Amino acid sequence: MEIDPFIFRLSIFILSIFVGYYVVWSVTPSLHTPLMSVTNAISSVIIVGAIIAALSNNDGAIFSSSSIYGFLAIILAAVNIFGGFLVTQRMLAMYKKKKKDK
Amino acid sequence: MSANLSAILYLVSGVLFILALRGLSSPETSRQGNLFGITGMVIAVTVTFLSVGNFSSGFIYVLIFLSIGGCIGAFIAYRIPMTAMPELVAGFHSLVGLAAVFVAISAFINPDAFGLGTPGNIKLASLIEMAIGAAVGAITFSGSVIAFLKLQGIMSGAPITFKGQHLLNALILILILFLTFYLCSTQSSNLFWTLIAVSFLIGFLIIIPIGGADMPVVISMLNSYSGWAAAGIGFTLENTALIITGALVGSSGAILSYIMCKGMNRSFFNVILGGFGATDQSIKGKSKEQRPVKSGNADDAAFLMKNASSVIIVPGYGMAVAQAQHALREMVDTLKKNDIKVSYAIHPVAGRMPGHMNVLLAEANVPYDEVFELEEINNDFANADVAFVIGANDVTNPVAKTDPQSPIYGMPVLDVEKCKSVLFVKRSLSPGYAGIDNDLFYKENTLMLFADAKKMTEDITKNL
Numbered sequence: 001m002e003i004d005p006f007i008f009r010l011s012i013f014i015l016s017i018f019v020g021y022y023v024v025w026s027v028t029p030s031l032h033t034p035l036m037s038v039t040n041a042i043s044s045v046i047i048v049g050a051i052i053a054a055l056s057n058n059d060g061a062i063f064s065s066s067s068i069y070g071f072l073a074i075i076l077a078a079v080n081i082f083g084g085f086l087v088t089q090r091m092l093a094m095y096k097k098k099k100k101d102k
Numbered sequence: 103m104s105a106n107l108s109a110i111l112y113l114v115s116g117v118l119f120i121l122a123l124r125g126l127s128s129p130e131t132s133r134q135g136n137l138f139g140i141t142g143m144v145i146a147v148t149v150t151f152l153s154v155g156n157f158s159s160g161f162i163y164v165l166i167f168l169s170i171g172g173c174i175g176a177f178i179a180y181r182i183p184m185t186a187m188p189e190l191v192a193g194f195h196s197l198v199g200l201a202a203v204f205v206a207i208s209a210f211i212n213p214d215a216f217g218l219g220t221p222g223n224i225k226l227a228s229l230i231e232m233a234i235g236a237a238v239g240a241i242t243f244s245g246s247v248i249a250f251l252k253l254q255g256i257m258s259g260a261p262i263t264f265k266g267q268h269l270l271n272a273l274i275l276i277l278i279l280f281l282t283f284y285l286c287s288t289q290s291s292n293l294f295w296t297l298i299a300v301s302f303l304i305g306f307l308i309i310i311p312i313g314g315a316d317m318p319v320v321i322s323m324l325n326s327y328s329g330w331a332a333a334g335i336g337f338t339l340e341n342t343a344l345i346i347t348g349a350l351v352g353s354s355g356a357i358l359s360y361i362m363c364k365g366m367n368r369s370f371f372n373v374i375l376g377g378f379g380a381t382d383q384s385i386k387g388k389s390k391e392q393r394p395v396k397s398g399n400a401d402d403a404a405f406l407m408k409n410a411s412s413v414i415i416v417p418g419y420g421m422a423v424a425q426a427q428h429a430l431r432e433m434v435d436t437l438k439k440n441d442i443k444v445s446y447a448i449h450p451v452a453g454r455m456p457g458h459m460n461v462l463l464a465e466a467n468v469p470y471d472e473v474f475e476l477e478e479i480n481n482d483f484a485n486a487d488v489a490f491v492i493g494a495n496d497v498t499n500p501v502a503k504t505d506p507q508s509p510i511y512g513m514p515v516l517d518v519e520k521c522k523s524v525l526f527v528k529r530s531l532s533p534g535y536a537g538i539d540n541d542l543f544y545k546e547n548t549l550m551l552f553a554d555a556k557k558m559t560e561d562i563t564k565n566l
Contacts, residue, residue: 056215078171
């Protein structure tokens with residue numbers, strides 16, 4: 001009997017939870033705020049679903065009841081992607097070591 | 103683009119996201135990590151465009167909407183003050199949640215486009231995944247909106263509780279399960295909309311009873327939810343990048359919630375059921391008795407610090423409110439010029455989100471190797487001359503170690519009272535979030551400095 005592709009996706013999912021578990025425990029507590037903003041940014045990879053939804057029309061019309069939700073989701077996810085990565089960048093740039101000359 | 107190639111590229115972007123989180127294990131590697139994250143996102147978006155392969159006028163609109171959102175995001179990212187990070191993160195979570203809801207709705211209306219069947223005849227597995235994605239997304243959205251309003255001060259941070267609250271929530275959760283079940287058997291769009299509406303409602307109801315200082319747990323929890331919502335949608339779309347990311351974010355938020363709960367010595371359920379702080383008002387009223395406190399001014403504080411050889415600074419949420427981090431850094435610079443050793447002690451739940459204090463100190467140019475976590479520095483208090491508590495309260499309360507009756511008993515606290523002298527900057531003697539008196543105020547070696555944190559710090563600097 002062939003294995004349902006769902007099982008493969010489930011395996012990836014479960015293994016990723018474990019990867020996430022170990023990776024996140026190794027994050028230094030002083031970087032927990034950037035961790036939240038960057039996880040925010042990467043979870044906006046949901047934009048791939050939004051793009052598929054927005055381009056889903058076959059009959060030539062650009063806006064339909066289903067694609068309009070796609071376009072709205074694109075805006076929301078884009079705010080998050082740009083906002084999330086840039087604010088993380090801004091925060092990380094502030095973390096500096098002690099200057100040696102002091 | 104062939105389905106196999108795009109699947110592999112989605113996997114690559116998932117791996118890059120893992121590396122992005124891995125980079126955060128130290129500040130040196132973190133900036134590179136963020137670049138990995140950006141690369142992963144660029145790959146994922148590009149692959150999606152290529153695999154849809156529809157470069158008609160709709161594509162132009164996608165780019166337009168993408169840039170509108172991008173500009174808004176970039177604008178916010180550059181303008182937001184660092185003290186407002188908790189609000190920003192809560193706001194961003196709500197967007198992920200809502201985006202997940204929208205994608206799920208779109209997939210429900212037009213399942214052909216996603217290869218999930220036809221309207222009214224969607225594959226069972228996809229329908230379940232869709233329902234989960236939409237419900238969790240909706241909970242994330244309304245919960246984050248409430249968290250945002252509370253953090254922003256638009257809504258009172260005080261817990262809102264009413265009779266039968268937990269029963270109502272439990273009933274709604276059962277209702278959600280039933281709706282999902284009937285949705286799967288009937289494929290009715292009315293049930294789908296009801297499911298989303300009820301999920302919005304429960305997100306709202308879950309967060310209102312939780313008070314301001316429990317926000318670190320709430321934000322981490324919503325972070326986790328946004329991940330699970332993304333993973334749910336990832337299963338619907340059969341997209342590896344989304345599944346990996348959802349799992350990463352979900353477990354990341356869960357771990358942060360755990361760390362925050364441990365920092366308060368409270369169970370996750372205790373925090374989620376809410377009402378903490380509000381219920382303790384009565385206790386506070388009873389034990390209120392007049393006890394003598396020593397209070398001083400900036401001059402006294404400057405004198406004490408000038409004669410110290412080591413000073414430990416304990417910042418808390420009050421420092422963020424007063425925006426005192428820059429003034430604090432200037433004070434420390436002056437102290438260092440006088441060859442006084444200065445370090446910072448950060449409690450895990452100081453501030454309104456995990457790592458909140460660290461970001462503010464970094465913003466004020468405090469080197470991160472002078473900033474220590476509770477376990478690293480707690481033994482040093484006994485050898486330090488002065489502890490300077492600025493905007494922290496409950497996390498320094500020795501009652502947590504001595505009084506089993508206290509609501510915060512067992513919570514790990516900073517051993518501030520072991521210092522030779524304690525300077526406590528606070529506006530009044532009012533109790534902290536937990537609603538209990540801080541024994542530290544009445545200790546022999548404590549000098550209370552009643553003033554705004556920023557103003558007091560500036561005055562001390564002048565007197566040094």
